[in-house]
Amino acid sequence: MQKQVRMLTEMAIAGDLPEIHKWHQENRGLSLSTIEFYEKLLKPVMESVGSLWEKNKITVAEEHLATASIDYLMTQLRYQIVHPGQLKKSPSILLFCLEGEQHSLGLKMVSDVFRESKWNVKFLGSSVPTEEVIKTIDKWEPDAIGISIALSPLLPKLKDCLTQISELGKNIDILVGGRVVSLYNLKDFGISNVHLCRDLRDIESFALKGMSKSQPVLSEGDA
Numbered sequence: 001m002q003k004q005v006r007m008l009t010e011m012a013i014a015g016d017l018p019e020i021h022k023w024h025q026e027n028r029g030l031s032l033s034t035i036e037f038y039e040k041l042l043k044p045v046m047e048s049v050g051s052l053w054e055k056n057k058i059t060v061a062e063e064h065l066a067t068a069s070i071d072y073l074m075t076q077l078r079y080q081i082v083h084p085g086q087l088k089k090s091p092s093i094l095l096f097c098l099e100g101e102q103h104s105l106g107l108k109m110v111s112d113v114f115r116e117s118k119w120n121v122k123f124l125g126s127s128v129p130t131e132e133v134i135k136t137i138d139k140w141e142p143d144a145i146g147i148s149i150a151l152s153p154l155l156p157k158l159k160d161c162l163t164q165i166s167e168l169g170k171n172i173d174i175l176v177g178g179r180v181v182s183l184y185n186l187k188d189f190g191i192s193n194v195h196l197c198r199d200l201r202d203i204e205s206f207a208l209k210g211m212s213k214s215q216p217v218l219s220e221g222d223a
C-alpha cells in the first residue's frame with residue numbers, strides 16, 4: 001500500500017489527472033471498501049503532501065494542485081457510491097465545516113460514507129456561518145449533524161455553535177471530527193454530549209445502523 005500512496009502522491013502533486021484516472025482503472029483489483037480506500041490511501045496521500053509542504057519541498061501551488069487532484073478522484077468515485085433511488089424515509093445528516101475552516105476533504109469522505117449507507121446527506125462544505133447552520137437545521141430537521149474542525153483556534157467557535165444547536169431543543173445526534181479530535185481532549189474545552197470521531201471507522205457502525213451493508217468501491221469488474 002505504501003507504494004500506491006507514494007505513486008498517487010506524486011501524480012497528485014503534478015496534477016496529472018489522466019495518470020490518476022489510469023491508476024484508478026488499473027487498481028480496481030485492490031478491492032478496498034470506501035472506508036479503507038480513504039483511510040489507507042487518500043488520507044495518507046494528503047498527510048504526505050502536508051509533510052512535504054511543511055518541509056518546503058513542494059510549493060503552495062503544488063499543495064493546492066494535489067488537493068484538487070484528490071478531490072477530483074473522490075468526485076469520480078462518488079458516482080459509484082450515490083444511490084439514485086434514495087429513500088425519503090432514510091435518516092438524514094447535515095455536514096459542515098465551522099466558519100473559518102477550509103479543510104473540507106475529510107468531511108467530504110464522511111459524506112460519501114453516509115451516502116453509501118443510503119442516508120440523505122446535505123454537505124454544506126467549508127466555512128459555514130453558525131447562523132446559516134441554525135437556519136438549515138430549522139428548515140431541514142436532520143436526524144444527525146456532522147461538524148469538521150481541523151484548526152484549534154476555532155475550538156471556541158465550535159463550543160458556541162454546539163450551544164446554539166442545543167438551544168434549539170431538538171433531539172439530534174452530533175458527530176464532531178477533524179484533526180483537533182485526535183490532538184486534544186475536547187472535554188477540556190467544555191465540549192461534551194457529542195460523538196467524537198477520529199476517523200471514518202468511528203462512524204461505520206453509526207452510518208450502517210439500520211442500513212444495508214457498504215459495498216467495495218474498487219471491486220474487480222466494476223463499471
Ligand code: B12
Binds near residue numbers: 042064103147149199
Ligand atoms: C489540504 C490542506 C489544506 C487545504 C485544504 C483544502 C480542502 N478543501 O480541504 C488548504 C490549502 C485550503 C489549507 C489551508 C490552510 N492550512 Co492546511 N492542510 C492541508 C493538509 C495538507 C491536508 C489536510 C487533509 O485533507 N487531510 C486529509 C483528511 C482526510 O484528513 P482530516 O481532515 O483529518 O479528516 C479525517 C478525520 O479527521 C475525519 N474527519 C474529518 N472531519 C470529520 C467530520 C466528522 C463529522 C467525522 C465523523 C469525521 C471527520 O475523517 C477524515 C478521514 O479519517 C494538512 C496536513 C495534514 N497533516 O493534515 C494541512 C494542515 C491541516 N493545514 C494547516 C494550516 C496551518 C493551514 C493554513 C493556516 C495555512 C495558511 N497559512 O494559510 C490554512 C488555513 C485555512 C483555513 N482557514 O482553514 C496545518 C494545521 C496546523 C494546526 N496548528 O492546526 C496543517 C496540519 C499543515 C501543517 N503541518 O502545518 N490546508
